[in-house]
Amino acid sequence: xxxxxxxxxxxxxxxxxxxxxxxxxxxxxxxxxxxxxxxxxxxxxxxxxxxxxxxxxxxxxxxxxxxxxxxxxxxxxxxxxxxxxxxxxxxxxxxxxxxxxxxxxxxxxxxxxxxxxxxxxxxxxxxxxxxxxxxxxxxxxxxxxx
Amino acid sequence: xxxxxxxxxxxxxxxxxxxxxxxxxxxxxxxxxxxxxxxxxxxxxxxxxxxxxxxxxxxxxxxxxxxxxxxxxxxxxxxxxxxxxxxxxxxxxxxxxxxxxxxxxxxxxxxxxxxxxxxxxxxxxxxxxxxxxxxxxxxxxxxxxx
Amino acid sequence: xxxxxxxxxxxxxxxxxxxxxxxxxxxxxxxxxxxxxxxxxxxxxxxxxxxxxxxxxxxxxxxxxxxxxxxxxxxxxxxxxxxxxxxxxxxxxxxxxxxxxxxxxxxxxxxxxxxxxxxxxxxxxxxxxxxxxxxxxxxxxxxxxx
Amino acid sequence: xxxxxxxxxxxxxxxxxxxxxxxxxxxxxxxxxxxxxxxxxxxxxxxxxxxxxxxxxxxxxxxxxxxxxxxxxxxxxxxxxxxxxxxxxxxxxxxxxxxxxxxxxxxxxxxxxxxxxxxxxxxxxxxxxxxxxxxxxxxxxxxxxx
Numbered sequence: 001x002x003x004x005x006x007x008x009x010x011x012x013x014x015x016x017x018x019x020x021x022x023x024x025x026x027x028x029x030x031x032x033x034x035x036x037x038x039x040x041x042x043x044x045x046x047x048x049x050x051x052x053x054x055x056x057x058x059x060x061x062x063x064x065x066x067x068x069x070x071x072x073x074x075x076x077x078x079x080x081x082x083x084x085x086x087x088x089x090x091x092x093x094x095x096x097x098x099x100x101x102x103x104x105x106x107x108x109x110x111x112x113x114x115x116x117x118x119x120x121x122x123x124x125x126x127x128x129x130x131x132x133x134x135x136x137x138x139x140x141x142x143x144x145x146x
Numbered sequence: 147x148x149x150x151x152x153x154x155x156x157x158x159x160x161x162x163x164x165x166x167x168x169x170x171x172x173x174x175x176x177x178x179x180x181x182x183x184x185x186x187x188x189x190x191x192x193x194x195x196x197x198x199x200x201x202x203x204x205x206x207x208x209x210x211x212x213x214x215x216x217x218x219x220x221x222x223x224x225x226x227x228x229x230x231x232x233x234x235x236x237x238x239x240x241x242x243x244x245x246x247x248x249x250x251x252x253x254x255x256x257x258x259x260x261x262x263x264x265x266x267x268x269x270x271x272x273x274x275x276x277x278x279x280x281x282x283x284x285x286x287x288x289x290x291x292x
Numbered sequence: 293x294x295x296x297x298x299x300x301x302x303x304x305x306x307x308x309x310x311x312x313x314x315x316x317x318x319x320x321x322x323x324x325x326x327x328x329x330x331x332x333x334x335x336x337x338x339x340x341x342x343x344x345x346x347x348x349x350x351x352x353x354x355x356x357x358x359x360x361x362x363x364x365x366x367x368x369x370x371x372x373x374x375x376x377x378x379x380x381x382x383x384x385x386x387x388x389x390x391x392x393x394x395x396x397x398x399x400x401x402x403x404x405x406x407x408x409x410x411x412x413x414x415x416x417x418x419x420x421x422x423x424x425x426x427x428x429x430x431x432x433x434x435x436x437x438x
Numbered sequence: 439x440x441x442x443x444x445x446x447x448x449x450x451x452x453x454x455x456x457x458x459x460x461x462x463x464x465x466x467x468x469x470x471x472x473x474x475x476x477x478x479x480x481x482x483x484x485x486x487x488x489x490x491x492x493x494x495x496x497x498x499x500x501x502x503x504x505x506x507x508x509x510x511x512x513x514x515x516x517x518x519x520x521x522x523x524x525x526x527x528x529x530x531x532x533x534x535x536x537x538x539x540x541x542x543x544x545x546x547x548x549x550x551x552x553x554x555x556x557x558x559x560x561x562x563x564x565x566x567x568x569x570x571x572x573x574x575x576x577x578x579x580x581x582x583x584x
Contacts, residue, residue, distance in 0.1 A: 004504075017311075018311045018313075019309075019310045019311045019334075020334075021310075021330050021331070021333070021334040022172065022178070022330070022333045022334045022337045022338075023172055023178040023180050023181075023330050023333060023334075025172055025173045026168065026169055026171055026172065026173070027171045027172070027173065027175050028499060028501070029173050032168070032169040032479070033475065033479065033502040033505055034169050034472060034475040034476045034479055034505075035169075037471065037472040037475050037505075038313050038314070038315050038472045039313070041313070041314045041315060041470070041471065041472055042311075042312075042313040042314045042315075045314045045369075046314075046370075049370060061466060063466070063509070063512075064471040064509060065508065065509050066442075066506070066507065066508050066509065067471055067472075067475075067506070067507055068504070068505070068506030068507070068552070069504065069505055069506070070503065070504050071501070071502060071503050071504065074501075074563070077337075078338075078341060114506070125512070150358075163457075164457045164459075165455075165456045165457045165480075166480075167456075167476050167477070167479070167480040168476070168479045168480045168483045168484075169476050169479060169480075174353060174355070178333070179329065179333065179356040179359055180326060180329040180330045180333055180359075183325065183326040183329050183359075184326045184459050184460070184461050185459070187324070187325065187326055187459070187460045187461060188457075188458075188459040188460045188461075191460045191515075192460075192516075195516060207320060209320070209363070209366075210325040210363060211362065211363050212296075212360070212361065212362050212363065213325055213326075213329075213360070213361055214358070214359070214360030214361070214406070215358065215359055215360070216357065216358050217355075217356060217357050217358065220355075220417070223483075224484075224487060260360070271366075314464065314470070315464055315470040315472050315473075317464055317465045318460065318461055318463055318464065318465070319463045319464070319465065319467050319515075321465050324460070324461040326461050327461075
């Protein structure tokens with residue numbers, strides 16, 4: 001097991017600020033770990049919506065087949081949070097994102113994830129191939145350093 | 147403003163046990179108040195599903211137009227929780243539930259709510275009349291003491 | 293039962309923008325009703341923190357003894373949401389807030405709540421009297437029209 | 439990237455049933471992926487509480503430093519859910535759990551996780567060594583097949 005290393009802000013070009021909630025904090029006085037997965041999920045989907053991907057009523061949707069997160073620092077409710085989103089790999093029907101959570105002015109991530117989407121047909125629920133127009137838009141998020 | 151009085155278990159005939167989650171507890175070391183509304187929502191919908199009401203793909207759905215809850219006692223994560231559900235009033239298109247949250251062996255509610263469903267048409271999103279068969283099933287939950 | 297009337301933006305002087313999350317949306321394609329209570333809870337506590345009330349490690353904390361919400365319009369995940377917060381009544385140890393949820397450019401609330409805090413002693417968990425300095429700050433949120 | 443394989447019920451000796459909630463379902467009509475992390479978190483902490491580990495007011499607490507989950511099958515709100523919990527590795531101050539989510543009568547997991555706890559001192563927030571008594575209890579959860 002290799003020790004994960006926190007990503008730097010400089011690795012990301014796209015950031016999505018998200019607000020925390022009072023009930024996100026658990027009995028240990030910090031934001032509960034399960035909240036991070038909600039934030040990554042939200043950031044990725046916000047970006048897709050903003051860029052018009054997978055928004056057609058009849059077209060494919062993306063299901064999460066894997067999420068992972070390494071937690072480096074505890075977060076408080078009044079921290080300012082931004083999710084950096086980047087893509088590590090674009091496959092035939094899958095997209096591997098590497099979301100990272102940054103707080104306040106810190107340059108290294110407080111938490112960092114793997115997030116894998118698979119595009120499926122809405123009805124058959126089977127994987128479907130990403131079309132070229134979609135891949136071209138996704139390419140904008142490709143991380144330089146991986 | 148009259149002070150609310152906690153309901154007794156004896157007022158209810160139907161109870162739905164629900165488990166709590168680690169992240170339900172907030173920084174004050176008790177279950178956060180917003181969780182109760184999730185539990186009431188779940189209990190009501192579980193009962194409707196179990197009784198086959200509003201389960202048709204094409205038929206009406208029920209939207210919540212009001213929820214309210216008075217909190218009498220703090221709840222801990224390892225308390226055993228049961229939601230008592232009863233109905234106070236069945237209208238033309240609305241159903242007024244009175245859910246109550248009971249913990250462990252306590253006979254009076256730790257929290258108690260108002261919960262109002264309005265049946266709407268799935269497509270037009272406009273209120274629709276409750277049919278007689280549905281009303282008959284709902285009648286089983288009518289509270290005696292109101 | 294009188295029909296509730298949606299508040300107007302003009303009744304409020306303080307607004308707190310909060311972001312929605314992908315998982316806030318339920319199977320009916322709108323923001324689930326229980327989310328509104330998380331947002332009201334967050335807005336009130338954010339305002340208290342920002343104004344330095346109830347932030348002392350040894351001083352009183354505020355517990356929610358009642359929340360209620362009337363839902364007027366369905367909300368979508370990409371709606372811009374702001375919570376208007378105002379106070380209807382300041383008691384000996386209680387504060388009655390009237391939070392309202394506004395979306396986008398709409399002037400009337402999509403949802404509107406009652407939210408009652410009671411100040412308690414952190415250790416005894418018994419109600420404690422609000423001091424004058426606290427009351428003075430709270431007075432800034434008093435709604436004109438009630 | 440190797441394709442993850444779903445664990446079998448037979449690999450686990452300990453199962454914790456947990457109820458789902460109405461708001462767990464997202465707009466795609468299935469339980470949202472972030473919910474699984476709440477369930478794993480709950481199952482692990484329930485087991486620790488039940489076995490009296492890390493329950494001392496002054497003793498160490500366990501923070502999550504990593505969670506991961508592979509999602510194999512979509513889950514519906516009325517599925518019966520049990521979390522199988524087992525331990526893959528007990529370190530000096532860390533515990534690596536392998537939680538798995540089973541539905542209804544299925545023998546292979548619908549979702550499967552990695553979950554790493556690090557024991558820390560409550561005040562200094564620095565890692566602390568697991569004592570022998572704790573390790574002995576944790577050993578009961580060690581998975582045979584890893």
